Amino acid sequence: MDDVTYTKGIYTAVASVRPMNAGQYQGLVSLARDDGEDLENAIYEVEAASGTPEEALEEAKALAHRLLGELEL
Known part of the structure; x- marks a missing residue:
């Protein structure tokens, strides 16, 4: 399953999925800030x-939107 990338200003959020035990999946978001000096x-x-990777990715995408929405530029 492909990761989904969102950007807002100097921030990049990447939504992805990882498998867990018992056939479950967890959504993850990697949030990066690149201001030219530090990453x-x-x-x-x-x-x-x-229960499915598709559901986990949808949850991760929602989390990414929420995180980026809370940022002040």
């Missing part, structure tokens, strides 16, 4: 597990 990265995990 800062943070990983955020969707709290709930999903």
Whole structure:
């Protein structure tokens, strides 16, 4: 499953999925800030597990939108 990338100003959020135990999947968001001098990265995990990778990716995309929406440029 392909990752989905969103940008807002100097921030880039990449939504992805990782497999968990018992056939479950978890959505992840990697949030990077690149201001030209420093590159800062943070990983955020969707709290709930999903039964399919598609559901997990949808949850990760929602988290990415929420994280980028909270940023002030």
